[in-house]
Amino acid sequence: MKLRRLGDSELEVSEISLGSWLTYSGGVEREHTEACTRAAFEAQINFFDTANVYGDGAAEEAWGEILSGYDRDSFVLATKLFFPMSETGGGLSAEQVRKQIDASLRRLQTDYVDLYQCHRFDSETPIEETMEALTEVVDSGKARYIGFSEWTPEQIRAGLEVPGAAKFVSSQPQYNMIWRPPEAEVFELCAEHGIGQIVWSPLGQGVLTGKYEPGAPPPDGSRAASAEMGIAIDRYMDDAVLAAVQRLRPIADEAGLTMVQLALAWILRRPEVASAIIGATSPDQVRANAAASGAELSADTLAAIDDALSGVAVTGQRPAPFATTGIKHR
Secondary structure: OOEEEEEHHHHHHHEEEOOOOOOOOOOOOHHHHHHHHHHHHOOOOOEOOOOOOOOHHOOOOOHHHHHHOHHHHHHHEEEEOOOOOOOOOOOOHHHHHHHHHHHHHHHHOOOOOEEEEEEOOOOOHHHHHHHHHHHHHHHOOOOOEEEEEEOOHHHHHHHHHHHHHHHOOOOEOOOOOEEEEOOOOOHHHHHHOEEEEEEEEOOOHHHOOOOOOOOOOOOOHHHHHEEEEEOOHHHHHHHHHHHHHHHHHHHHHHHHHOOOHHHHHHHOOOOOEEEEEEEEHHHHHHHHOOOOOOOOOHHHHOOOOOHOOOOOOOOOOOOOOOOOOOOOOO
């Protein structure tokens, strides 16, 4: 497993990281969560990403119990806030930042997180208030660094311009062979400011594994067949997309890679990317994903991928799922 520096921070994170969105928040039984986590350590994955809202705290609680059995210095732990944890909670106000970091630390059974991320932008709270509250979290030692997920270029600039604020070191966008909007502006803007990318959905909710055939029902036990874990896959379950993905099979074979390794290697070809966050329901999936670290794609392979996905790959600046627009100032 290769490591990459996360932006201009001191954090060295594994190229493949383990997330907990649709899996360890309730889609997977506790013993499987523990087995996947153990497999991640065995594969030298050192970066674990979660959020307070995943399973209304269940994902944080599970990892709080499991990771407490490992040396705290042996892994990098990240969580997020923004989405409501109650009917009256949510957003990035100073009150919410203070409340949610303390609640996350309790569930995670740790004194600090390595990375505290804004899950989305809060256009109803002054950006100055948000950045000052995040800075307070860093200054208090409750988080080593801060990051954001799915902010627009304008919102990123606004955060960076707040005087005296802690500096962002990470951006967490959706990014994969099918969904490419971060390439339009976010990658370059972040690179200019020492902000690294830790991307979610690198396998397109599992579609880029090639397991879904156009015109066929999803296989039993797959994410698309699960009521708990299939909530975000619809945008990829289009027959034109599924047919294009099948055209990647001979390309992967020619490169001597599995479909999973091809998709992850495509992500990691970008120097702006520090880590690709994978979801796994079994130790075998963890190991299969981890095997992509260090794989390199030739120019011919990259061109063949673009040809195969022509007409279905989404490019250009596009709004991210659940993203907000606008910026509020004091």
